[in-house]
Amino acid sequence: MNVSRANLADFVYFLAIARHQSFSRAGQEVGISASALSHAIKGLETRIGVRLLNRTTRSVTLTDAGERLHQVISTPMKEIDDAMEILNKFRDEPTxxxxxxxxxxxxxxxxxxxxxxxxxxxxxxxxxxxxxxxxxxxxxxxxxxxxxxxxxxxxxxxxxxxxPDIRWVVAGTPEYLKRFGIPEHPNDLHNHRCLRIRLGNGAMYDWEFEKGTEKLSIAAPGTITIDETRVGLSLVRNGAGLMYAPEPAMQALVDRGEVVTVLDDWASIAPxxxxxxxxxxxxxxxxxxxxxxxxxxxxxxx
Missing domain, CATH: 3.40.190.10 (Periplasmic binding protein-like II)
Known part of the structure; x- marks a missing residue:
């Protein structure tokens, strides 16, 4: 089979599907709909007479032939991408x-x-x-x-x-602090309502503090758990509890007087x-x- 322009385009589509194991996500990468992508791959399979993908309602996986094709074309297609990037450096208007x-x-x-x-x-x-x-x-x-x-x-x-490295702070509204008191030491957080943090791997994050050579990690208590800063900022400004966050993210609320930082002498610096x-x-x-x-x-x- 000759390598036609259509086959080269379909190889690009095939590699995107192999990366994502999903027609919808691969379609987003290459800029066409999932149905158009599926049609293109079916056309490639028809032309070469070999099935490349196992399709079910829940998954897309490579057949043995698909695995072999993936191994063979991945490197040369990457080299073509690299070549285009080299040429891009010579353009007046980068694309x-x-x-x-x-x-x-x-x-x-x-x-x-x-x-x-x-x-x-x-x-x-x-x-x-x-x-x-x-x-x-x-x-x-x-x-x-x-x-x-x-x-x-x-x-x-x-x-x-x-x-640069980022300072992490704890803050709450003046009304919250008036009601529950101002923590003077990280251990005082055990008597507060805190917005707990869930990390990207699903683990709960212990709030980290440092003062001189002393370092502490506190499993902050609370009934609300967040995994994203923006929702936490909305919650803290409405008095839901204390929040642990990057200082630049909290700064606007501090400047407007909506929240007040506490435990400043224990603030930690992170990458x-x-x-x-x-x-x-x-x-x-x-x-x-x-x-x-x-x-x-x-x-x-x-």
């Missing part, structure tokens, strides 16, 4: 698409101030954001890079620091935001330009 998987905190604090400028400066570059606090295989999911706090970045990735990506692929031009702009704008300071 392409960046797919990022990032925390909601990073979306609000880091990209919120930067992307409007990026869009004005590079209007031909498309940006596709997946905002989630779940711990996922970012690269395996078809993303170019992920953005997480430095301490949670996978060890086998190349990382680029995007912000800031880092972008990470695979060492096995060339850095897309758009991603490099985004990193440069974040460092230029410095939305969280130098």
């Amino acid at each position: 392409g698409r960046i797919r990022l998987n990032l925390l909601s905190d990073a979306a609000d604090l880091l990209l919120g101030p930067v992307l409007p400028i990026f869009n004005e400066r590079y209007p031909e570059i498309q940006i596709d954001l997946t905002v989630t606090n779940l711990i996922v295989d970012v690269i395996g999911g078809g993303h170019d890079a992920g953005i997480r706090y430095g301490g949670t970045v996978p060890e086998d990735m190349i990382t680029q620091r995007l912000s 800031g935001f880092h972008m990470y990506f695979s060492s096995h692929r060339q850095l897309p031009t758009g991603l490099r330009l985004l990193i440069d702009l974040i460092r230029e704008v410095q939305p969280l300071g130098a």
Whole structure:
């Protein structure tokens, strides 16, 4: 069988399906509907006379032939992508698409101030954001890079620091503190209503504190558990309890007097935001330009 232009396009679709094991998610990556994607793959299977995918109502998996095809074409298709990125560097107006998987905190604090400028400066570059606090295989999911706090970045990735370290604070409304008292020591939190934090891996997060050489982790008590900062900010400003959060996320409420920080002398410093990506692929031009702009704008300071 000759390698036609149609087959090359279908190979791109096939690799996206292999990454996501889902027609809908693969369709989002390549920019066509799930039904059109399914039709294209059926056409490829008909032309080559081999079934590549096992389809059920709940899953999509590769057949033995599909596994073999995936092994053979993955590397050359990646090399074609790399070649296009090399050519992109010679364009007056960079083009392409960046797919990022990032925390909601990073979306609000880091990209919120930067992307409007990026869009004005590079209007031909498309940006596709997946905002989630779940711990996922970012690269395996078809993303170019992920953005997480430095301490949670996978060890086998190349990382680029995007912000300074971040101070974490505890805050509550003046009315709440008047009713329940002001904690003077982290252990006093056991007598308070706290907004508990669930991490992306499902584990409960112990609030961390440090003062000089002393460090404490407190299993904060409370009846409300959150896994995302924005909902926590809404809850804390309405008096639901005390919240533990990145200081930049809390700062607007503090400035307006809606909440007051406590235990300031115990506030801990944690690694800031880092972008990470695979060492096995060339850095897309758009991603490099985004990193440069974040460092230029410095939305969280130098």
